[in-house]
Amino acid sequence: MSNLDVIEPMAKTRRRLPQELNILSVLIGVALVFEVLGWIVQGQSFLANSQRLTIMILQVAVIGIIAVGVTQVIITGGIDLSSGSVVAMTAMITMSFAQTSDFARAIYPNLTDMPVIVPLFIGLTLGLAAGAVNGVLISKTGIPPFIATLGMMVAARGVAKWYSNGQPVSFPTKSFAAIGSGAWPVVIFLCVAAFFHFALRYTRYGKFTYAIGANPQAARVSGINVQRHLIKVYAVAGLLSGLAGIVTCARAGTAQAGMGIMYELDAITAAVIGGTSLSGGQGRIFGTVIGTVILGLMMSGFTFLRIDAYYQEMVKGGVIVAAVVADNYRARKRSKA
């Protein structure tokens, strides 16, 4: 009996279930816990309240947009700590080009009432540029992504504060504010997620991204221009942070230098809960979307149960660690197989 005969029938029963199934079950579990607690503590349903769910998803849409970029960075084996600061920087600068002439103290009094495309373009370019700088630093100088993006994190926050001497920038045009109104943030998030889920799975860009994360040396020998590709991936992450900045300030109707603090960590958390491995080469955007929703469920669930914000953070910390522990456990089981 050859080896193959032994393998074949068992492989059928083993037909890999999609990785996301794990995460999906966590999502359902979390939702059910809150549902049960909801009936016990508040005497009402947690899930059967579309308004609550809408608010929940709106809250995390921005995190989700960032997480889509961060997931790709993590798949290459890197990390991006600069997202939150880039959100603030793009929010400040974008808003200054989106102010209405009704407001007397606009930053650029001559550039008020601009068509919405102008601030949009400026914001996206800025995010892209910040990400590209990250990418160039990492691939050309060879410093660890942690350090390069830490530098960007501090510097971009500095730009955000310096730009208007720490003053908030407000009063956007109606058309700009519309970007953040209603369900638009969620629509943008889902479109971005769908686009990159597809890109990672079915394009050369995606295949190369996974290859670099799995083994950068082998990727190089396989003819992949690793440096150039890394710049692309970090630029995409920056672009999405820029987009998140635009959405954030459009929704708030104001831009402040303190915006987006800790967003990078929330985004990393969403990616990791969603099954993206910090050692690179593994992860999917769909998982990250579920991870984002889990984060949102927890935030909204705690509020619903009227649990103190301090406890929320404690539990969130626990969840991050638990997600990675579970991931390690899964990886060990796999490698033993």
Add this chain to the structure above:
Amino acid sequence: MVTARTQEAIERVKAALPDAVLEIEGIRKEFPGVVALDNVQFRLRRGTVHALMGENGAGKSTLMKIIAGIYTPDRGTIRLRGEEVRLAGPLDALERGIAMIHQELALMPFMTVAENIWIRREPRNPFGIIDHAEMAAKTQALFDRLNIQIDPLAEVRFLTVAQRQMIEIAKAVSYESDVLIMDEPTSALTEAEVEHLFKIIRDLRARGIGIVYITHKMNELFEIADEFSVFRDGTYVGTHASSDVTRDDIIRMMVGREITDMFPKEVAEIGAPVLQVEKLTLNGVFHDISFEVRAGEIFGLAGLVGSGRSNVAEALFGVRPATSGTIRINGREVDMASPAVAMREGMAFLTEDRKDTGCFLPLTVRENMQIAALHDQHVRLGLVQQREVDARCAEMKDALRIKTPDLDERIENLSGGNQQKVLLARWLMTKPRILILDEPTRGIDVGAKAEIHRLISKLAKDGVAVVMISSELPEVLGMSDRIMVMHEGHATGILDRAEADQVKIMELAAR
């Protein structure tokens, strides 16, 4: 009188001790999708070296890990010194006297030799503080017993692989182990180091320790092993004394068939020069290397490890570009600045180290196989035409007879030989005109070896220019049309197939 009585007691104890220190029966171990071992038996006698032989994937490693307590068998019994045991883990095994010396050595690089050996068992002074002087003295005593000359206070990271191995052995001895498992211990050693290792092994054997020895090298088997057991496809084939058999017998047992033609060299039509290299130099590594390779030709590159063979290959493919000299492809000079450039010129490069520069371990067989082809095939507007690629991957899987449940299997779950075939498939999918192979059959089993050789011959016949590096002289001699020999970064000669033999190559390689 006392001595006489003691002597008698020792004899009595000796007689009571079972001959077999370790007996294994009816072992079965299953992993998801694979039965790794089925109804396997194994018997290790005191004071013998017992080799485990078999192709990759035959189950040697699994058996070894079961003995070392790393895996728990699904079924079967393990008897240690006549007593049935259940090993709870590697530590449990170690404390019961079973020590394993891993292929990838498991020492802590920033600690001293002594600290590594006595970790968890450090001698302490009355205040409970570690007594470093005592620890060093104990280490020295241990080394004296084993004839090892290493400073107990040296930090491990400064030591050679051979020295680290000696330390692992000493550590095993310090546990008073009577079963010692060695997994391809000579794979990274020089000849002199191998000699020293064998001396130590013989010494351990004389002390009554049973040694399980895993190797792919046939000559080692005859030199050091008393007995050997052969495994095939997870089953036990048989045990014999190594003095009773010939090399061919063992191969037959391992593959279960006769391998008549190890090097199926086919006559190929030699065409125009495709690759011309002139005075290629990488400062401090290799100098003034010149040769040409023609279409249909297999050009062998021989030389000792460290002679610069692999560096030349890397320079040809732009992995680490040369500092001076020229490379011409089809007569046109090309600046090989990166692998991407080399691939555009129709080159392909199977690297020496499967793990480091070959496999994408967490990815599937499909992803591993298709990646290089995606540069200029099967992609439209950035979209991978997966159905097209899948068809070609399936073709490759069949043509190269890659053993995997399907293309979605992770490559890390494949045996070494099958991983190598996947990597070869990766490059064949790019339809190369120049194929550089660095140790194409290292660490893979005899059957897969012959298949890869056949494939290389066929490629040459189809007009591919092949550059093949190999440390195995029979392989170089059997496959090559011409052979360039390197020594310390210089080409010491180019031999024709007709004139080349092992002696001539060794003379050029080692002078």
